[in-house]
Amino acid sequence: MMRTFVPHAAADEAPAGWGVRRAARLDFPGPAALAADPVHTERLRVYLTDLLHPYGLALDEAALARGGQSYAEMGEALIALALPPGESVDLLVLAYAVPDIAPGRATTTRLSHVCPGAPMAFAVTDQAATAPFTALRLIRAYASAPAMSRALLLIAEQPSVPYDAHLPRTLPHTASAVAFVLGPDSPFPLTLPTAPPAPGRVGAVSPPAGGGAGGAMALSAPGEAGADTVRPALGGADAVGALIAAAPGPVTAILGPGLTPAAAPGAHRARTADPGRPTTGVWWELAAEVAAMRDAPAAAPPHLLVADRDAASGALSLAALTPALEAAVSGSQP
């Protein structure tokens, strides 16, 4: 489907009440159907062998034989779960950190073909746990364009990486994916808070190796991401605390695996993501919060603050949601 765009104009804004409309999540404990295809496996073997060769690394044949997951298959299952009949989206963005078993495939192009609405689609990656937050920023940016306000965010991870790259890495315990349907007039508007740049960082062009001033905050906002700028022990607690204090009601903080409740001072409640879900963890928990609100509506539901930190860079990312959702579903892929 042909889609055309003109650049963002000064007056363009995401539609009123733009935010989360629905959430879905799934575990995929078994390998993908694609993994059983010997032609694909041989193609993958060649691709990975050649990928590893310049780095002096070798393929783990036993790990390759165990298979792994395909984000295309996972995405298709989530699309079916998140979008009821008759509903479609204009944009689909896939965020992931760990590559899947189809490293050369334009997976989102395939997903665009099977997703209602034949959406514009692309992927955001190579940013660890920050990638889903960047995807949300992009989706919000596109939401101000005509006929682009309805979007589907897919966040996926899978544990099969059949080689040792001799670098620290945290792989998930299982394959899982979370979907968020976003759109206008949402009962759950979404914001992506930013914070002032870390002291002394603005204008710096040669960041010191190994980090900067202790206690400074590092958010994933543009110009403020602290990849090699700040690696505080309690990154961003002041910023998170300020956001919680500014909320008009109680706040439930959903914290990434590397954060403790101390990272969210003043939160009414803190929910920490499973370390076995390094990329999807906070979003998995957010989807559960959404489901809980659906099942047991409260008179004054809490605001939700999602915070996750990229373990490698120390960058802290935030997303804030106001309460009341249309629906949520969850399940497990057989």
Next chain:
Amino acid sequence: MTAVVGVGVWVPEGRVGIEEVGGELGLSGMQVKIFRRYHRLGEIARDPHGGLAELLRGALDGLDALRGQEHRVRYVLHARTFPTVVPYPHDPVREVCDAYGLGHAAVFAVGHHACASGLLALDAAGRLLAAEGDHDGLALVLTGEKTFTAEARLVPGTSFFGEGAAACLVAATGERDRLLAYASDLRGDIDSGDEEAALAFQRVYADTLAATITAAVARAGLAMDDVGVVLPHNVNRVAWHQVCRTLGYPRERVVLDNVAATGHLFCADSFVNYRTAQARGLLRQGEPYVMAAAGAGSGAAFSAMAFVH
């Protein structure tokens, strides 16, 4: 309105004849002859010693507009033809950014539009800056990949990939090269790397790319007659001649200079051809031009952008 602030490119000096590349890939002598005589392909650019980081460094070294402006760069987007180009979790793009004073920026990859991902990244970069209301901020779009495996060396029946890179500095507003419109047609029905998918891509290529260019130009409020020059992706001359016939556009105004000299430089072609057009004086003040790209393999995408210089 999204604007290009500057473009730096780097194509390594190393060249390999398509006969040698064809031999690596197990192509027959007749297949290689067709590439040379019919598709007018000749040599492929390769850097036998450097990796992805060295390619990107070359492009950044050529990006004069970045000097002294590093602190304004909020985002660095590596636009990929192939989603995975290094072993996970190696991150040469981040390492290059650190070395060039861009360690403060949000660095990530965008893609899944095959060789049209560079245009996607350009649109996304400008949109991110504008949506944040950051009129002082800049974004950097990096393109370029290594021909590390057979899939990344050959576009079946169409072209050979070469090694080169581009760095494109983008602002939310500006006067130099303003983006007017972007069109994209995703063809997820062409979703495998097999011969059947390659044939399907070739069948729809000329008509779909021409329609995409027409859509971008029309969305910009222009007609093809207004377009001074087209900056293509370097697949082959014959394919572009077909597109020109479909468009009714003079093939002489498509910058095909690099097709026989470098091969298809993944997502970097349009930017490399921008610099070629600039050097030849083909970009005239106030005149619209078009960047166009398409890619296939496992997922096909056709994209075009209309600019005014």
